[in-house]
Amino acid sequence: xxxxxxxxxxxxxxxxxxxxxxxxxxxxxxxxxxxxxxxxxxxxxxxxxxxxxxxxxxxxxxxxxxxxxxxxxxxxxxxxxxxxxxxxxxxxxxxxxxxxxxxxxxxxxxxxxxxxxxxxxxxxxxxxxxxxxxxxxxxxxxxxxxxxxxxxxxxxxxxxxxxxxxxxxxxxxxxxxxxxxxxxxxxxxxxxxxxxxxxxxxxxxxxxxxxxxxxxxxxxxxxxxxxxxxxxxxxxxxxxxxxxxxxxxxxxxxxxxxxxxxxxxxxxxxxxxx
Amino acid sequence: xxxxxxxxxxxxxxxxxxxxxxxxxxxxxxxxxxxxxxxxxxxxxxxxxxxxxxxxxxxxxxxxxxxxxxxxxxxxxxxxxxxxxxxxxxxxxxxxxxxxxxxxxxxxxxxxxxxxxxxxxxxxxxxxxxxxxxxxxxxxxxxxxxxxxxxxxxxxxxxxxxxxxxxxxxxxxxxxxxxxxxxxxxxxxxxxxxxxxxxxxxxxxxxxxxxxxxxxxxxxxxxxxxxxxxxxxxxxxxxxxxxxxxxxxxxxxxxxxxxxxxxxxxxxxxxxxxxxxxxxxxxxxxxxxxxxxxxxxxxxxxxxxxx
Numbered sequence: 001x002x003x004x005x006x007x008x009x010x011x012x013x014x015x016x017x018x019x020x021x022x023x024x025x026x027x028x029x030x031x032x033x034x035x036x037x038x039x040x041x042x043x044x045x046x047x048x049x050x051x052x053x054x055x056x057x058x059x060x061x062x063x064x065x066x067x068x069x070x071x072x073x074x075x076x077x078x079x080x081x082x083x084x085x086x087x088x089x090x091x092x093x094x095x096x097x098x099x100x101x102x103x104x105x106x107x108x109x110x111x112x113x114x115x116x117x118x119x120x121x122x123x124x125x126x127x128x129x130x131x132x133x134x135x136x137x138x139x140x141x142x143x144x145x146x147x148x149x150x151x152x153x154x155x156x157x158x159x160x161x162x163x164x165x166x167x168x169x170x171x172x173x174x175x176x177x178x179x180x181x182x183x184x185x186x187x188x189x190x191x192x193x194x195x196x197x198x199x200x201x202x203x204x205x206x207x208x209x210x211x212x213x214x215x216x217x218x219x220x221x222x223x224x225x226x227x228x229x230x231x232x233x234x235x236x237x238x239x240x241x242x243x244x245x246x247x248x249x250x251x252x253x254x255x256x257x258x259x260x261x262x263x264x265x266x267x268x269x270x271x272x273x274x
Numbered sequence: 275x276x277x278x279x280x281x282x283x284x285x286x287x288x289x290x291x292x293x294x295x296x297x298x299x300x301x302x303x304x305x306x307x308x309x310x311x312x313x314x315x316x317x318x319x320x321x322x323x324x325x326x327x328x329x330x331x332x333x334x335x336x337x338x339x340x341x342x343x344x345x346x347x348x349x350x351x352x353x354x355x356x357x358x359x360x361x362x363x364x365x366x367x368x369x370x371x372x373x374x375x376x377x378x379x380x381x382x383x384x385x386x387x388x389x390x391x392x393x394x395x396x397x398x399x400x401x402x403x404x405x406x407x408x409x410x411x412x413x414x415x416x417x418x419x420x421x422x423x424x425x426x427x428x429x430x431x432x433x434x435x436x437x438x439x440x441x442x443x444x445x446x447x448x449x450x451x452x453x454x455x456x457x458x459x460x461x462x463x464x465x466x467x468x469x470x471x472x473x474x475x476x477x478x479x480x481x482x483x484x485x486x487x488x489x490x491x492x493x494x495x496x497x498x499x500x501x502x503x504x505x506x507x508x509x510x511x512x513x514x515x516x517x518x519x520x521x522x523x524x525x526x527x528x529x530x531x532x533x534x535x536x537x538x539x540x541x542x543x544x545x546x547x548x549x550x551x552x553x554x555x556x557x558x559x560x561x562x563x564x565x566x567x568x569x570x571x572x573x574x575x576x577x578x579x580x581x
Contacts (some may be wrong), residue, residue: 120329123325123361124329126329127332127333127334154325
């Protein structure tokens, strides 16, 4: 079962860390991080099997952030989940830091794969899922992708491959916030009818509210490795969710919160603390 | 053939280690059928999708597999170069990328199938070995060294080969082999075109010129000691590669000489001159056409020694 209170607090902590990290480092992508904070919280609080004191535990579920630009959110989730000290988050994006703007595995326990160039992860995750099938291992492989990165053809190669090989231990979660770096997904390179595309490629598809922890938990926790199909969970989200003036604004794909904007963002998020 | 020797060694490696996995991007008709039937779970034809193939290889490798990705000419390297860089090299994966058809092996098929920049592009990547065997036997030795040694490797297989030779020392990535002794000039070749260097050296001998011939099967890592020895102890260095000159074998050898402050008495790079070939033909025809076959080597060596 999901502990909603715990999961909600984790998502709020991820949001606060991310606002602070992107402010301190003057880095981009806060909107993209806020968009996935609830998904990360449900995964790390209630879905993924892991041991933070043994990050390479063989039976762990694998999780990979494909939209590497939201890496600060994963670093925050890992620190909150005991993989590393929360103090380290302050070094994000700074000179000499391991915590790169796009998520890196080097020197950071709990990160499976360094990402940042879009369209790389689903193929790698399919390879991991295939290896688990070959070796008869029961763990699952979760990938969190952006909707915009579904422009990349490499993803569709992996989508074909994964259904052909019945990789039902593979889950693609789509952060469907409908905004990419300049315009909306539909004005840039239309994805709709999006769910139908995944279905046509042989995937099982579920659509959820990507900020509703119950809905996310139900979709992600019920991953059975006997459906003979990989699962795509299209999570309808709002970019910038949780900070009202950032919500649904492409501006906050690149802008870093500074001064009054930082204070206002943190103050709004602190109101959600239990 | 290099491909047969490669497959024979790979089959033996796969029989001894169930973690050896072969991925092909839908090439190898009439080649991999036996491998596929003998090793279920160790062979996947992933379809015509090289980016996915390379990503899959990285995922399989991170889970403990030793993966070979296979296709022809430029397909397993250039379409998926970023996957090789980010997903394979940066993650210290155990992946060997095999391209059947180096240089003008598929000469008649046209420019898309001419692999004439691969060595330069791949040797630019950190954490990668780049090997183009000169003989069929070396192709088998190279894949064995790559799978057993691990890491990310590129193996370029030519259609034509130089004759096998017996060596006391085993094949080692990064250690060249001397096919002929001589000190008037040193011919250093990579890949099957070593055959033309061998023929040229025999003809030069009739003219009283003793050419040393070195098969430099590894361009990365490269055999620094052999290059410095040739620069110091012979009359000069001629490099021979079925590849564009920019960034290729001649470039790599120049770098070694300059970095070590040794100046060959004469120096010439034989290869393609910053070009794509719209002309087609057999591998041997195109070597002749672009003046890198044995006849051209003889002519160029004689001119170089006169200069």
